[in-house]
Amino acid sequence: MKGTDSFNFKIEPWLTTDERPEYTTNIFDLLSRDMKLESEDHSATFSILRAPDWINVVPLTDNDEIILVEQYRYGIEMPTLELPGGMVDPGEDPLETSKRELLEETGFAGSEWFDLGKVSSNPAVLTNWTHTFLVKGCTKIQEQQLDGNERIIVHCIPLERFIDQIRSGEVHHSLVVAGMMKYILSEHYTF
Template identity: 55%
Template sequence: MSEKSFQFTIEPWSVVLENKKYHTPIFNLLQRKMRLEVKDEKNEGDFYVLEAPEWVNVIPVTKNNEVVLVEQYRYGIEQPTLEIPGGMVDPGEKPLDSIKRELVEETGYESANWSSLGKVSSNPAIMTNYTHLYLAEECELIASEQPAGDEHERINVHLLPMDKFLDFVTDGTIHHSIMVAAVARFLLKSKQEARS
């Protein structure tokens, strides 16, 4: 741990018992009985968490400095969204391999120039997983047809100049929180590279 790292001081809770309450293809709902024991204090309670696979997303940038985006309908908010490509890490797959596959499947683009933007906890209050963030530069179109997507997935692919993409993040057109986290990491990386 570097000397600049934050030193956490909060006491950890321990899992006393865990039950799988519900299973879906996307997540498991777990009930965890957890306990905190510090000095003269004892605290115990039931907590519900979603156990999900690792997720991945990527900011794909073409040689013309355009960002490759996907437009799709999101069932949770019952509205279409404009997003960077992403998905789930399949069992036995590494995150980088997953996002390379997802980029081609969702957009028809590929890249030989990848870098990590780190990872973020998807929602640490109720979820067990992380989202791995990537930047793919000099992306090229390799598929001539619109990608088919998964069974219930319909995707329209859009290219936006970088400035317009960032404007859409600023004005809330692009509002998916994990996508916005990727943009923040991208901008911090760009700022750091400009300093060096």
């Protein structure tokens, strides 16, 4: 509801006493983070993944179709149907990243952009945020510009069909579901 008071968190925060890198990859830095609960004089070490922020784009055509990307996901070893998205490059604004990723992955661009907010990607272990942008008036203006490991098939389907695929569990990528929820709860959703 609009206008409701913010939640008042009461849990004691853990304090970081030390942090050291354990391993670095092309996407994540694995950190060991020593933390302490002062009230209990209790300490523990946690594994944390430091990652750049990510973006998701909800791209809509004037015909109420959504532009989606089908890709193979190595973690779950199966294909997924997703919103276009990617990593925010160092020094890049999330909106710039969204425009770049949409164009590179799909060849589409849009005319009206709206910031739908951000979600913590997985606050249990990840340090980053995922920003979601809505873009309306999308049309194809060029061919895809994929990097060496990307294999993406672009699909344009009715928006309501995609929402049904989320409802049924056929679309299960958590950040895609969260991005769509941000859209559905926004003032821009009109169904």
